[in-house]
Amino acid sequence: MKRLIATTALLGTLATGAFAQDLTPMTDAEREVFRAEVQAYLFDNPEVIMQAVEILQQRDAQAQAQADVDLVTANAAAIFDDGYSWVGGNPDGDIVLVEFLDYRCGYCKRAHGEVAQLLESDGDIKLIVKELPILGDASVLASRFAVAVKQVAGGDSYKAIGDALMSFQGEITLPSLRRLGSTFGLDMDAVEARMNSDEVTAEIAATRELAGILAISGTPTFVMHDELLRGYLPLDQMQALVADKRG
Known part of the structure; x- marks a missing residue:
């Protein structure tokens, strides 16, 4: 015993x-x-x-x-203030949510609606979107298109195109992107000329480098203040995290 x-x-x-x-x-x-x-x-x-x-x-x-937490703290400037990522929601919000996304990612498409609902229900959240095309050439093409739209036509057009790409069900090709851009009245000659520019390449490369530093291997990935959230989160869990961050 x-x-x-x-x-x-x-x-x-x-x-x-x-x-x-x-x-x-x-x-x-x-x-x-x-x-x-x-x-x-x-x-x-x-x-x-x-x-x-x-x-x-x-x-x-x-x-x-x-x-x-240590990774987010060490790379806070690149995550929250890179100078080029699109900012939505309330720019002065007390909660900052950063999303790394790929337009061909099924879970990103699912999360897109959840994030939209979160912003609609809570007016104190700042959203930062980072392009991380990881699902092949079509994903890279979509991101180059979206970033080119942002650089040529501004943030409102980028938001509209991003929403459209997230709901897009067809094959992403240059002709399909031309048609999509035309429906929003974009100057597609200017957008296409920008798509393969050094400026677009540099933005996507910088986000890829940051994702590597943060050990991000999939999309969507979120950052909320000091916390990395790897993978899709339903609306109720995001709301609970927001409440927790506010204390």
């Missing part, structure tokens, strides 16, 4: 990560007995393994969250 209690205590210590004892002073026979008792206990109480795994997962999540 004493050995069982000791083994249980040892497993609890292992699960909490506090075990640092050197077992080398044991004799070979003692180590063999010890291993057998541990094995027998685990067979009889397999839930202990799951508890230890759960604790490890919690620690990993906490470590990742802190690492993300």
Whole structure:
């Protein structure tokens, strides 16, 4: 019984990560007995393994969250004030939400409506949009088009085109983008001339570089104040996070 209690205590210590004892002073026979008792206990109480795994997962999540906070803090200027990303919502809002997006990403399309509802229901949120085309050449083409529209025609046209691209269901090609731009009365000659310019290339490249620094591997990814939110979030979760950030 004493050995069982000791083994249980040892497993609890292992699960909490506090075990640092050197077992080398044991004799070979003692180590063999010890291993057998541990094995027998685990067979009889397999839930202990799951508890230890759960604790490890919690620690990993906490470590990742802190690492993300550190990344956001270290790269705050590039995230929140790069000088070129489109700003929507309330520019003076007390909550800043940054979205990295790809127009061909299904979850980005889904999140687009949720973010719009969030801004409509809360007038104190500033939205910053960052172009991160990661789903192939068509995604890059769409982003080049959107950024060119912003640079040539301004933020209102960029917002309209961004909304249209998020709801667009067809194949993204230069002819389809021409037709889309024409429906908004854009000067497509000027937009097309800008699409492959150094200015557009530099903006997309800078966002790609930032995404690499932040270890962003998918879209949508959000930043809310000091927190990285990796992946799609439904409206109720975003609202809860906003409330939490406001305290």
